[in-house]
Amino acid sequence: MTSRLAPLVTVLLLLATAGCSGQAGAPRPSSSPGTGTATPSGAPTTGPATGTPSSTPDASPDPTTSRPAAPAPSGAELLEGMTLAEKVGQIIMVGVPVSGGRETAAAAIRQHHVANIFLHGRTQAGQGPVRRLVTDFRAIGTAANPRDPLMLVATDQEGGAVQVLRGNGFSDMPSAVDQADMSPDELRRDAETWGTELADAGVNLNLAPVVDIVLASAAASNAPIGANRRNYGYTLESVVSGSVAFGQGQRDAGVATAPKHFPGLGLVVGNTDTSAGVTDTVTGPDAKSVEAFAANVASGSEFVMMSSAVYTKIDAERPAVFSPAAIDLLRDDVGFDGVIMTDDLAAAAQVQAWSPGDRAVLAVEAGVDLVLASADPTTAAPMARALVERAERNPDFAARIDEAAARVLTAKSALTG
Template sequence: MREELPIGRHGGPKTGTRALLVCAALGALLAAALHGPDPGAGVTGRPVAAPPPPTSSMSASGTRTPDAAPPPDPCAVRVAALAPRHRLAQLLMVGVDPRGPADALGLVRAEQVGGIFIGGDDPGLLTGGLAEVRAAAALPLAVAVDDEGGRVQRVEELDGPLPSARRMAAELSPEQVRALARDRGAALANRGVTMNLAPVLDTGDQPDGTAIGDRSFSPDPAVAATYALAFAQGMHEAGTTPVLKHFPGHGNTSGDSHVGAVTSPPLEALRQTDLAPYRDIGRYGRVAVMLGHIAVPGLTGGRPATLSPEAYALLRGEFGFTGPAMTDDLGAMRAVTDLVDLPEAVRQALAAGADIALWSSGGRTGEVLDHLEASVASGTLPADRVDEAARRVLAVKGVC
C-alpha cells in the first residue's frame, strides 16, 4: 500500500512535512555546489556522452604529460647532418670523361657530387675504375647512362645492341621488352651503373631522325605507357633505377631542344597525348622523372619546363609524383644555354623544383657550387628547397 503525504488546508503538504522537503532541497543544492553536477546528465537532465580522452598521458606521479612526438624523418636527419656545400653537391649530376676513371675520381674527391653521367661512345670507364670512383663518395654515388636503345645507347659495343623503342613496340611483346630490359639492366649494374635515363614516355609518330621519332614507343599513349612500364619493370628487377622522360612531353614539339627553343602543343592537348602515360605514376615503382627543355603554352609562360615552377607543380600536383625530378642537360642544349649561363641555369632549375641538375659536358662544378652557396645566402635559392631536394635524392638512393 502506498504511503500518502498529509495534505494541508490549501492542497500542499502540512507545515512540518513542508519544512522537511525544503531542507532536502537545500541539501541537494549544497551537494551540487560542492561536487558539481551529475557527470552523466546534461543541462536537460538526460545522459550525455563522456568527453573524449585527453591527448596526453598520466604519469606515475599523477601529473599529465604530452604524448610523444612522432619519430623524425630519417632522410631529414641525414640531410641536416650534411655540410651546406655537400648538401648542394648531392643535387648535381655532372658529366665525366667516359674514357677512364681519372676525371670522375677527381670530381668526386673534390666536391662529393651526388651523381656522375657517362656519355659518349668510348666505354672505357664502364670497363673498369667505377668501383674506385664509387668508393671515394661519402654517400652512395648515382652513376647514370642514357641507354634507351636504337640511336641512344651506351654499352652496345660491350653488351650488344638494343632495338629502338619503336621497333620494340612493333616486334616484341611487353613481356619480351621487360625481359630485354632486365638483362640490359643487369649488364649495366654489373658495370657499376645505378641509373638509366630511360624509358622515353613521349608519344609521337614523327620520322626517325627527328628529336624523338623512333625513341617513342608509340603515338598511342596507352601503348607507349604499356611498353615504358615493361621497360621500367625490367630495369627495377635488375636493380637499376629507371628515369621517365621527357615530362611534360617532347614527342610532338616544334623542333629539337638540342639546337634551339622548342614549343609543344598547348597543355590541354598534351593531357591527351604525351602526358597521359604519366597518369598513375606509382605503377612505375621507384623512378626519377626528367623534365625536358620544352615551352608549353598554357603552362610555362614561354620558359623551358626545366626552369618553370609551374611544370614541377604540375608533376607534383596533378600527377602526384613524390620522387626526384631531374633536368635534361643544362650545359649542352641550346633551348637553355641560349637563355642563361650554366651556374644560373642550375640555380633557376633547383629553385623552380628540380631535385637533380644535370649537365653532360662536365667541368665548372666548383663555380656552380659557389654560385649556389651565394644564392642560398641571398635567399634566391631557398634553403628549405635545397633540403627538400636532398631528401628526395637520398631516398631514391636508398640511404634513408
C-alpha cells in the same frame, strides 16, 4: 597515387600489364640478351647485381642473414651533419666521358662534393672497362662525401640510336619503336637482362624510358625523338605498354629509371640539345603524354626527367625545367613524389641564354631536385658555387636545397636496400 589522373592511369596500367604474368616489381625469370627466352626450369639463377646463386627453398636459414633488414635511413636522417656544400653536391650530377679525359669531373667531385655521375658519350669497350671506371669514381666520391650512402651512376641505355654502353657484356638493344612490337612479358624480361648488364657494370640509374608520344605522320620531323625511333610506338596505349614494361624490367634488375622528357617532347620539331627556342604550342595539362608519364609514375619510377622545351599551354615564359607550373603539374596532377631531374643543362642549346649558375638556381628554385651537367662537365663547378651562394643569402632557397637533397638521398638509400 592520389592525383586527378589516378582512375585513368589505373586503366592504362591494366592494359599495359595485361600480358604480364607477374606483379610489378616482382622477380622475373632471367633471359638471354636480346632473346626474351626465360631460363630453363631447374637451371641455376643468380641475383641481378651480385651474381651469387639463389638459395633453394629447403635450405636451412642462416641466423646471420634471416633477421629482418633494418629500414633504410631517410634522406632527412642522412642530411644531418652535412655542410651546405655537401648538400649542394647531392643535387648535381656531372658527366664523366666514357672515352676521353675525366679529370674535370673528378675535380668537381673532390672540390664541390658532387655526388652523382652520368656516363656520357659512346663506348664499345664492354663491361670490364666500364666497371673499372665506375669503381674509380666511386672511390673518389666516397672520399669526398663520406656521409653519402651511394653514388648515383647514370647513363642513357635506351636502345637503338641511344645506347651509351656497348661491347662485351652489353646486349645490342633494339630501338624503342622495335621494343614496342614485343609483348609486355617479353619486353620486361629483356629489359631485366639489359638492366642486369648495367647493374653488373655498376650503373644504378638508367635515364630511360622515353615516354614522349610522337605522331606517326610527323615522326620524321620530330628531331629529338621520332627521327631517331626513340618512341614506343605512336599511340598512348603503345607508349604506356612499352615504357611501363621496360621500366619494370629495369627495376627488377635493381636499376632505377627516369622516364623522360616531361611533359613530352613528341610534338616539337627542334632538338633542345642542338636548337634554341624549341616550343610546343599543343601540349597542356590534359595531354596524352602527361597521362603516359602518370602511368610510369604509378608503376614505380623513382625519377622523372624534365624537358627544357617551352610549353605555351603550361608556361609560355619559361622552359619546363625552369617552370614552377610544369613542376606543379608533375607533383600535384600526376602525383609524383620522387626525384625530379633536369635534362642536360650543361651544353644544351636551349638553355645557353642563361649562365650555368643561373640554370642550376632557376631549376632548383622551380622545384627540381637533381641538376644534370652531362655534356660539358666544366659547368658543374659554377653550378655548385651559384647554388651555395644563393642558399647562403636566402633561407627559403636553403630550405629548398635541403628538400631536394633529402629526396636524392632517400632515393639512394632505397637503392642500397
